[in-house]
Amino acid sequence: MSAADDIALVKKQEAELVLPVFDEAVAYEIGSAIRARALAENLSLVVDIRTWDRQLFFTATAGTSFDNAEWVRRKINSVRRFQRASYRLVLERGEAPFPPQSGADPADYVIAGGGFPIRVTGAGIVGALTISGLPGRDDHGVAVDALCDHLRLDKKSFALPKQ
Template identity: 45%
Template sequence: MAIADDIETLKRQEEALLFETFTEDDAWALGSRMRQRAADQNLPLVIDIQIAGRPLFYSALPGTSPDNPEWVRRKINVVMRYHKCSYRVSREIAAGGGALDELRGVAPIDFAPHGGCFPVHIRSVGVVGTVTVSGIPQREDHRFVFESLCEFLGTDPAPIALGLEG
């Protein structure tokens, strides 16, 4: 799939996966489902859900390393700065041939434009937080979060799923 196609699909995902509300109980329910899904698939993931920088759910499954929380932090910074999923920012940068660095006003040590972080966007409010994973290749990190959000929100993933990486 071409980068331009990925970007358009990622935009559609962001438009489709909006919340009406998002509470502490929602974060716990979503995070618990994600953790169980990751455990069932034996995936080495760190799962983090935050609202306004406030941690509401966190889990590190077997096989993760101390580096995974750093990737989570850096992906969250991307989403909260650009109000786009981190994989979309990654694909947009790849399409433009640039980098996310000091020329764009950010320090690479604090920003990771890699898949795995999706905005918690409340309809009529805006982006208020993030759902993030780290531990598998970035496109799979993104897919895991996307599919988890689709399940939680009752959205059919098929019409807006990314194709195979090409």
């Protein structure tokens, strides 16, 4: 698959992985499912699910560190500012830091996969589901898989191919 094909698929994910409702219970359900997967597969992950004004779910599994939480914070900022999955930024721009003229300070923003916008029917993007611990494409895939599972959609039709 080419980068253009990957971008088109991420845009499809962003457009179609839309929640009918998003609240504390939904955040807990999605986050708990990701944690259960991480434990079952022995994945070292930090997971943060939030609206823009507050964190609704956070977990860290063995093998993670403060650095993972910092990556999550910076990915959240990127999703919020650019209103797209942080992995789409990687595909569109590469992983180099934002240039100084962008005003996106690398201390607060990062181009790395794992941040996914939470879109709600009728409301638009209200927050982010963000993961850190795996390579960026895999962090992104865990988020997409969790949303597919929650929405009872076929993960295969939304999954980026393995590289």
